[in-house]
Amino acid sequence: MHFCYPGDSYSVPWQSGGFSRCFLETVSSISLGGIILLLGLAVITLSSPPKLPKGLRLQVAKWLVVEIVLCLLYASTFVADIFMKSFLKGDHVYGITIVVDALGITTWCFTTGWIYFDRWRALFGKPHRIIIMLFWLLNGLTLCLMIISWSNPFWWWRHINRTDVSDLILFVLRITIQLILLAGAVVHPCMTHERYVKETSVLLNSFQNQSIESDITATSTNSQQSQGVIMKSEGSTFGDIWKKIRLLLPFVWPRGKLFLQVLVLLCFLILVAGRGVSLLVPIYYKKIVDELTPSSSASYGTTTGNKSFVGLDFTLTINENQQVTFPVELIIIYVFLRFLQGGAVGSIGLLNNLRVFLWIKVQQYTSRTMQVDLFAHLHALSLRWHLGRKTGEVLSVMDRGTSSITNLLNYIIFNIIPTFADIGVAVVYFIIAFDAWFGLIVFVTMALYLLATIGVTEWRTKYRRDMNERQNDMKAKAVDSLLNFETVKYYGAGDYEVDRLNKAVLAYQDSEWKSLASLNILNSAQNVIITIGFLSGSLLCAYRVKQGILGVGDYVLFATYILQLYQPLNWFGTYYRMIQQSFIDMENMFELFDAEQEIKDPPDAGPITISAGQIEFKDVFFHYTPQKPILQNITFTVKPGETLALVGPSGAGKSTIIRLLFRFYDVQGGCILIDGQDIRNVKQSSLRQSIGVVPQDTVLFNDNIMYNIRYGKVGATDEEVYQASEYADMHERILTFPQKYGTRVGERGLKLSGGEKQRVAIARTILKSPAVVLLDEATSALDTETERHIQTSLMKVCEGRTTIIVAHRLSTIIHANKILVIQDGRIAEQGGHEELLTANSLYARMWNQQQKSLADEMNVSGNLDSAIT
Structure with missing residues (x-):
């Protein structure tokens, strides 16, 4: 049995314009198998986690199933390869086929088990996802090396027969699977306990406490979200990237906006044209250098001799053997291309300027729509949420979140995508115009650069996120202190507030230093990778020029093109960081969008129709938390044009009745009717438009x-x-x-x-x-004289309207048609003023107590006047 294919050898790495098939398949299969098997077995042997206890089950994650299926499908391609070559086609089976297929089946089956094992380790907070990602990355690099060996006759690219067709089909299947796995690795870069483990039953032994603690944490989280608390984001920034992209897509392609859609199409066409210009600029530069380089039948060496210039035929005569053509047309084309691309360092060319100009309207639409949608969503949230919010924090989240939308679209569409397109064009062009080594150098440099950028940036995500949280806290403290300026002055706490803010600023600057320091590490790593790649390519190109394989113009082309390519690549790190930071900035904004609207209109809700203004409470039950009921079995009716007064001790539920009628909350039992219409079945906007409120504050x-x-x-x-x-x-x-x-x-x-x-x-x-007027202790904070004036004005407001008054001073509601005495969430007494006094019960005691207090105040006032006199 021969090990390699006829005419091929594993001892010669490069031949006939490509990698030797026997060499590349042998080295890659052994290397990849060794990496995953040795590293995997070492981790399993040295740090095997304990067994899963009974009652604890791993959550079935969709992407986990996809990864396992894809890995098993990849392993099956090796089974299919050896089966077809051995049994179906009767071809001679070489040793390389047995080695590659056997190692392929082993490594990919082991990878499948490792994925599940890594999920298992994630339960204990110690996943080794990096091993799988390294294996996939190196395997993808091997497939790319196969592609650049297309001119080698021993690969299936040249001689298509039955066996080669099957090899080609299997290769396409493998590279498709690998691309999906790598894309998924970017979207799901981490395997954390919170995302991949779920307790689905009561845990035994030591896990019982963890289950209880998990339930408490979940309850606390839901409570905080309903009260307007912005939760801390954890995990990778790209963990829920598809959700974020789905939210961004409507702003990239604005539906129903034909003019904006045309602008978007024009911008994309300009992007495509820009990629072509970026390729043509160094090519025409090379042509100019070739035309200006003296040509000689003898050599490329420098000669001396008489020099003359003939202007009519644009020819420079250096000596009798060398002539240089003056490339007028090439220079004009080159300058025009530079004009389109950008003629000077840091300048923006015509294409980019035109694209920016056309994108202004789309960008403004995006920013405006996001701001308005978020603002409308915040106004649609319940009173419960707004009572628990921090105004400064919410404003900071809105500001950073809405601006990050515009930044994301610019970075992704007009920077990241063109950069990847330029890299792909460059790799293909260098392989075709030079040879595979140049394409390999460019590809490896780019791959290492991107890998380092993504890896280090993901590592420093926690510093940026922590910096954002401390910035939110800093702004929240500053805004809260300024809103309570009078309180600060009343208690002489100015120095305390300044010191409090100073500590918050110091904490923010500490996080900022960590973020900036890690950024410096990333920049240094990127610079080293780019320098090594440029040095390697330059040395190789110079060596080929020295050999006479390439010309001086080719070196100029390589240096110009590679530097042109590295320039946006230098910014790629910045773009990636800015994209990640924008996603981080958007996380809290997405949490605001995720805050559920507690009070919703039914789909078939219509506007309320108020003809008379009769209000009915029927067996109403309500609580803010189940443990503490607020209203129990509240039933009463306010006839059209009548005035109802609610009195009682603080915390009895009087103001809650007002809030329920205004539908800040929905009742848990019973119903509230206005002219026979359940207020839960009408639009909130029409209901609130029909009710007027004069609050206490x-x-x-x-x-x-x-x-x-x-x-x-x-x-x-x-x-x-x-x-x-x-x-x-x-x-x-x-x-x-x-x-x-x-x-x-x-x-x-x-x-x-x-x-x-x-x-x-x-x-x-x-x-x-309004048809209905609600007075929520509108005069309780005023002095007696001012109260009398306000009462006169209030009487004008309530005249002819159904009115509900929440009162603290009973003297202000003696004119009410009916008075309800609320105590402990129930109606303790009801009737008119005289009727309740006659009953000599709770209302009578409250009235007598207030009258006694008023008499005491008048006596004190009279004594003071006498003393002054």
Whole structure:
């Protein structure tokens, strides 16, 4: 039995313009088999994890199944190869076929088992995924070396017979499988406990505590997300890349926007044209050098002699044996190509300028759409979420997240994709125009560069993520402190707040240093790889010129093209880092998008129709948490035009009734009806448009008074605003301000007094002209005199409208048609003011207590006046 194919030898690595088939298959199969088997067995022997306990099952991950199936399919290609050559076709089986197929079956079956074993190790937090990725990368490199050996007659590329056709089919299948595995390795670079292990039953022994702790963690996570807490992101940035890409795709191809779609197509055409220009520039540079290089029948050596220039035929005569043609057309074409590409260092050529110009509209559409969608989503979230949010953190996430969308599209579409295209074109061109060694040098350099970039960048991801979290914390502390400026001053805590921010800045700078230091390591590694690759190619090219195989123009072509190729490759590290950073910046924004809308309209919901304004609560049950019920069996009716008052101790559930009616929350039992319509079955926007609220703590926009009053009815005229202000007894007061209705009220309306803010809120509600009015302790924070004035204004608001009042001072609700006394989430008493006093129960005791307190205050006030007198 012969080991190699006839005429081939494993002792000659390179022959006939390509790698020897026997040599390459022998070396690659033994090397790859040795790597995976030795490293794998060493890890299994030295660090085998304990057995899985009963009751703990590995989650069936889709990609794990795909990887195992692909590896088994790859192993089956070697079985098919030896089967067809031995039995079906009757060809002579050589020793190389037996060695390659036997090692191939062994290594790929072992790889399949190693994938599952690595999943097993992931349970204990110690996966060795890098071994599998190294094996796949080297195997892919071997397949590429086979491709560049296409001119060698011993490969199947040249002589197509039955055996070669089967070899070609198996080769195509193998390289397809390898590409899928490598692509999956980039998308799923890590195998962590959280992503690949799931406890599906109650664990025994030592794992019981882990199960309980896992349940508590999951409950805490869900609670934090519902309360607006932005969770910490873990794992690889590209772990859920398909989800992120699906969110990006609508912004790359804007549906329904024909003009923008045309711009996108033009931009892609310009990208394709740019790849052709990038190839032609060094080619024409080489042609110019060849034309300007003296040609001689004797040699390429330098000669001396008489020199003359004949301008008409553009010919330089150096001596009688050498002539140099003046390449006018080549120079014009070369300069034009440079004009398209970019003529000077750092300049941007016509094609790129045109592409940037056309992309502006698409970029603006992307940024605007993402911002508006996120803003709308935040407004659609429940009150529960907004009560738990940190405003500064949310604003920081919105700012970084929306800007990262534009950056991602620019980096991926206009930098990363063209760079990979240029690398592919360069490898093919060098193989065809020079020889396979040049293509191999370029390919290996690029592969090592990309591998180092991806590996180091993934390693430093944790530093960037930690820096983002500390930056969020720093901004949240600063914004929170400024929003509570008065509180800080009241307690003299200015130095404490400054020191608190200083510590947050120091923590941020510590993380920033780690991020920048790791970036410096990455830049140094990239520079070393590129330098070694350029040096190797330059030496080889210079050697071929010295041999006379290549000309001086070929060296110029190689140096120009390779430097042109390395220039965007130098930026590739930056692009990859920026893409990764943009994904990290987007993670919190995606978490905001993932926050579920607690209160949703039914698909068939329509606008509410209010004809009379009757409100009914029927057996309403509600709780914020199941352990603490807030309302139990609440039933009452407010007839059209009547006023209902809710009184009771703090925490009894009075304000909760207001929030349920406004549908900030949905009831857990019973229903709420307005004119016979369940408010859960109508659109929230129409419901809230029909209800006017005057809260206890009025918060105004940092704008002028006109804007804040008109907010009740955005399309109202100035005259309508003035009229609403007069009803609220605020018009004359506003006219005394220097800027009148143009007076800015400051952050949260702090430039106005409490009574002025309440009147603005009343005017806003009057302008809205709602069918139902809710007064949530609207005067409890005001002094007695101001309260009397506000009460007069409120009476005008409530006139002829169904009204529910939550009151602390009972004297303000004696006019109510019905009073409900709420205690411990239940209706303790109900009736009119006189009726409840006659009953001499809870309401009567509250009334007597408040009257006694008021009398005591008047006595104290009278004594003070007498003392002063």
